[in-house]
Amino acid sequence: MELGDAALLALARGGDSRALSCLVTRHQGVVYRYLLSFLKDEDQAADTAQDTFLKVLGRLDGFRGDSSFRTWLLAIARNEALGLIRACGRRKEEALEQTEFIPDDADAPDDVTVRAEEVRRVREALERLPAKQRLSVSLRLFDELSFREIGKIIGSTEGAVRVNYHYGIGRLREWLDEHGE
């Protein structure tokens, strides 16, 4: 039987490393993709995801269960990402709208790299979306969060998230179809 987050948290608070491992395994995907949407850099997203979990480790007693563990985790991840952006003096959000889509002009890739190449193209297309559209699409499409939970995470109403999601999907289709996806 699979333990829920609450049970794993209780065990992790007691120092159970297996419970910690389960929590990280369960949530590392959504944290990583969320940070990737923010930072648009795979290495930074991975490092910041790691930092996020370590920060969570030190704050387990501070989680009161007012929101879901995932929502709380993503709030911490967001703060970590914002801290990193501030530290680097980057203005990713403003630059996002001006990012030019660069189609892949390379020769046809072999079978081994086909998927990696497709993933890269989708990620680049996602990066062109405005922040709220990008986060709405990523969290809904890849991690199947409800529109309401996404709203809590990104600070929007449920209706606005729904609209952002559909706009985002529409623009992705347009761009990727245009470039042969």
Add this chain to the structure above:
Amino acid sequence: MNTENRESEARKGLTQSGFSPCAEIRDLLPLSGLGFRGDSDRPDIEAHLHSCAECRSEAEFVARLCELRPEPPLFILQGVLDGAVRSDWVRRPRWRSLSAAAVAILALGMGLFWNPEPTADPLWALALEPEPTTWYSDEWIIAGGLVPQALSDDVLRALLQEMSQ
């Protein structure tokens, strides 16, 4: 109506939700748990996707995107576990500290109340019995046992001389 309710509603029947079937279906397309990624067991959804080219096209697009989601690198988990060990989180969890305190209190209590002289066990009674200072036979000479305190120094000296010959 919130998302969870609408999703629940959609499971029961699209026509009851108040949204158009297209809008409902497109909202739900990413949810793999509902089986909309190609092998839905919902006849009404399947029927709609067959009859609506737009929704079918979006379903295929969403399914393709879902297959291409970025996956986290493997080192995240190991890094977190290593960091936890470095921070002493695994080795010195709070419950162990509490347990150590509990054990210390218990040991203190045992020290106060524990009687080290069990009297019921005959073996303990024999073991705790004072050793004899006087032997009543000559066995002590053979066994090399304790020197009886009752013998005088002169007698002892004579005995030692006799044994050394």
